[in-house]
Amino acid sequence: MDMDLQLVPESRYRIESLASRDNPMVTEGAFKGFLHVGNGVVAIALDMDDGLRRVIPTHMILAIDILEVPEAPEEEEENDSKSFYR
Numbered sequence: 001m002d003m004d005l006q007l008v009p010e011s012r013y014r015i016e017s018l019a020s021r022d023n024p025m026v027t028e029g030a031f032k033g034f035l036h037v038g039n040g041v042v043a044i045a046l047d048m049d050d051g052l053r054r055v056i057p058t059h060m061i062l063a064i065d066i067l068e069v070p071e072a073p074e075e076e077e078e079n080d081s082k083s084f085y086r
Helices: none
Strands: 012-017 025-037 041-048 053-057 061-068
Touching: 012 041, 025 053
Parallel strands: none
Antiparallel strands: 012 025, 012 061, 025 041, 041 053
16 A cells, blocks of 8 residues: 555545535545645645635545546656767
């Protein structure tokens, strides 16, 4: 199991967060980053499909489902043909 998990910008997530006692709020969208709200409260920002950006304080998050993670660009090989001396 890969324990080096992190939220990746432009990845898509479905987040359940506290909205009311009996009904959690569900947000689905592309992760844009972390921000601070107020006195040291950390939140995450998601761009939703309807064009809105939602900010959710991290202490309100109940669950995060990973929907889509873009593939990382392939790193160039160390022995690239362009990297030699003549």
